[in-house]
Amino acid sequence: MRPDSAEALKAAGNAELNSAEFAAIAEIMQRDARIHLATGKTTLVQSRLSRRLRAHGLATFRDYVRLVASDAEERAAMIVALTTNHTHFFRENHHFDHLCRTTLPWLQARAQRQPVRIWSAGCSSGEEIYTIAMCLLGQDSRSAAWLRHGDVRLLATDIAPHVVESTRRGLYSAETVAPIPAAYRESWMRPVGSDFQMVEEARALVTARVLNLFEAWPMRQLYDVIFCRNVMIYFDDAAKAELEARFVEMLAPGGYLYIGHSERLIGAAAAQMTSCGQTIYVKQCDTA
């Protein structure tokens, strides 16, 4: 059967995922991305993976489970299909209030003496890192001057290559940019047809990379600010604690960690962090 034949498409769409097949898929997600799939997610997994079955002309999940067992490329595609990439500009705005009022003056003072590094871990399509960038740039060209004189770099990483590519492009629909305050939008976005793109000065601050947070991190220096929001909710407690410990280790003393609204620090690393706002933590200075 040809993968794109009407018969193949119909068969893939009707394929049902049984509990053994779900368990095999959940085990791969846990092993490779540390994403925990609860059994209640069977319908979601079935509908999101039916596209993958169609792409390979497979009619059953039994055949798909066999394929992912032996094909690393398809395992990566499966993980991407099962990630949730929901995000938006100025999401959880209290974080950006804190960033502008408290963290920004600290970063500006630091940038006079040393490099400044900021990381959006699990960046999705880039709205988070560009919201951070606009807070640093300020409302006009004059407020951005400090960035032109310092060594300030923003890193955005995600396990899903297609969202990393969107981050690099920095191109968003009119609907997506609607939550951005007008002054920021007018200074740091330009219209491209009916869409809007982050201007070159904003994009040049950002490096976007594919990175599975549970693999080795290539960064060599400490980070001043880490955003990891609405990512750890997908992991089990052991994975969360492991990741928290690595974030805390990667933070410079006095650096800030921002996590999602429904998240909290649960591991031993929390002892090195002080809460300084809703889901905002600062690394204690004597823990270097």
Ligand SMILES: C[S@@+](CC[C@H](N)C(=O)[O-])C[C@H]1O[C@@H](n2cnc3c(N)ncnc32)[C@H](O)[C@@H]1O
């Ligand atoms: C819901 S989005 C959050 C986006 C943004 N941080 C926000 O709060 O708006 C979660 C992102 O985490 C990414 N992700 C999930 N597991 C990951 C892993 N093991 N390594 C890296 N990124 C991961 C997903 O691909 C997805 O883009």
